[in-house]
Amino acid sequence: MTTADPADLLALAADTAREAGAVAADGQAGIGVLDTKSSPTDVVTAMDRAVEELIRKRLLAARPGDAVLGEEGGAAAGESAVRWIVDPIDGTVNYLYGREDWAVSIAAEADGEVVAGVVAVPARGDVYTAVLGGGAFCNGEPIAAAPAVPLDLALVATGFGYSSERRAHQAEVLRQVLPRVRDIRRGGAAAVDLCGVARGRCNAYYERGLNPWDWAAASLIAQEAGARVGGLNGAPAGPDLFIAAPGDLFGELHDLLEPLGADTDG
Ligand code: IPD
Ligand code: CA
Ligand code: CA
Ligand code: CA
Numbered sequence: 001m002t003t004a005d006p007a008d009l010l011a012l013a014a015d016t017a018r019e020a021g022a023v024a025a026d027g028q029a030g031i032g033v034l035d036t037k038s039s040p041t042d043v044v045t046a047m048d049r050a051v052e053e054l055i056r057k058r059l060l061a062a063r064p065g066d067a068v069l070g071e072e073g074g075a076a077a078g079e080s081a082v083r084w085i086v087d088p089i090d091g092t093v094n095y096l097y098g099r100e101d102w103a104v105s106i107a108a109e110a111d112g113e114v115v116a117g118v119v120a121v122p123a124r125g126d127v128y129t130a131v132l133g134g135g136a137f138c139n140g141e142p143i144a145a146a147p148a149v150p151l152d153l154a155l156v157a158t159g160f161g162y163s164s165e166r167r168a169h170q171a172e173v174l175r176q177v178l179p180r181v182r183d184i185r186r187g188g189a190a191a192v193d194l195c196g197v198a199r200g201r202c203n204a205y206y207e208r209g210l211n212p213w214d215w216a217a218a219s220l221i222a223q224e225a226g227a228r229v230g231g232l233n234g235a236p237a238g239p240d241l242f243i244a245a246p247g248d249l250f251g252e253l254h255d256l257l258e259p260l261g262a263d264t265d266g
Contacts (some may be wrong), residue, residue, distance in 0.1 A: 002062075003083050004085075006131045008114035009108035013084075014129055015022035016058045016230050017104045020051045021122035024089055024104065028123075042162035043092055052088035059084050071213045076127030081215065083109040087213035091120075091189025100124055105191040107216035117192045126223050128195045137223035143169050145227040146200035148247030149173075154203035157185045157193040161209035169266035170208065170234065176260055181210060190242075194218035197244045198225035206251050208263055215242060232263050 018263075027047045035044045052072040059068065067078035072088035078079035084106060088097050091102035094265065107117040119128040128143070136143050141239070160170050178184055184240045185202055187193050190210055196202045198221045203223075219229050219237065228250040230238045241263040245253050 001118040003079075004108075004110060006108070006110070006115040006134075009082065009110070010118065010129060012059065013106040013108055013116055013118040014127060015121075016055055016120045017106050017120040018127065019058065020055050020088065021104045021120040023047075023054060024051050024095070024102075025122040028095060028098060033096065037162075039094075039162045039164070040179070044072065045089070045092060047095070050202065051104065052086060055086050055088060055104070056192075059106075066256045069212065071211065081111045083112075084205050084213050085109060085114075089145075089193065090191040090214060091187075094178050094188040099188070100190045101187045103152050103189055103191045103195075104172050104215045107220065109216070111133060113218045114216050117220040118137040118141065119218050119221060121195070123191055125196075127224060128198065128218070130217075130221040132220065132224075132252050134224065136221045138199055142226050142254035143199040145197055145222065145225045145246045146203055146250040148245070149203055151181060151249060151252040154181050154249055154253070155183055156181045156187060156205055156253070157187055157202045158203040159186060159188070159193065159210075166209055166265050169261070169264065172266075173257070173260045173262045177256060180256060184237060189216040190214040194222045194244055197227050198222045198245075205242070205250055206241065206243045206253060206257060206262065208241050208265075209239060210242050219244070232258055 033043045034046045038188040052070045065080035067083040068076045095102040104120045115132045193205045220246045229244045
């Protein structure tokens with residue numbers, strides 16, 4: 001039994017993501033690096049923190065008993081069955097460089113299961129939404145993943161972590177993936193990549209080293225759009241490896257990545 005209607009959670013998440021996205025878009029020009037985290041390439045801007053604070057404030061004002069997990073603010077416990085999972089700006093490096101592929105991502109989990117998700121991409125005017133079992137939408141219009149294609153005809157999106165050790169291994173995996181696919185895209189925002197799978201702008205996506213805030217909302221959107229989301233050998237998608245692709249393409253990409261050690265750091 002969940003304690004909240006997923007449609008209500010979605011409405012709150014969507015209003016909040018729109019407001020947060022507008023604030024971030026207004027602050028993009030002239031933004032600089034405020035701090036770094038795990039490595040010198042792992043940057044944080046003032047807007048990452050300000051937007052997450054705004055999102056937490058709005059969500060908890062509407063639903064004071066809920067828990068929140070956010071990239072910048074960490075975990076806050078609650079007493080309800082609902083937990084919000086927030087990436088205030090997914091694609092911070094794109095944001096820093098004035099590029100368009102960055103997103104505000106908000107997911108609502110009820111009793112440990114993601115039941116609603118919003119990914120707002122303000123610079124493109126796109127708001128992706130999904131409720132568990134209710135399909136996926138962009139700006140209110142239904143979206144669907146492209147039909148599965150053979151791996152050698154697949155446009156495959158991927159991303160890289162922030163540590164040089166992990167990147168060295170990811171480059172080795174990529175060296176072996178690139179000759180086997182139509183082409184590779186590195187868009188710079190995992191949530192936007194997954195929404196790309198959800199609307200057929202690429203065929204598949206894989207990455208190692210993601211965190212729940214990167215995927216929580218967009219994973220539901222990709223699944224509701226018809227993509228399969230999972231990890232290695234039947235494991236759920238997660239930090240070890242995240243694969244999203246429709247139909248038989250999932251298995252083909254999985255079977256390419258598995259022997260390459262795409263789920264190990266090197
Ligand atoms: C990053 C982006 C990037 C992905 C990294 C993520 P952030 O999130 O989604 O595309 O490759 O793994 O950490 O730090 O910009 O929120
Ligand atoms: Ca992120
Ligand atoms: Ca982020
Ligand atoms: Ca970050």
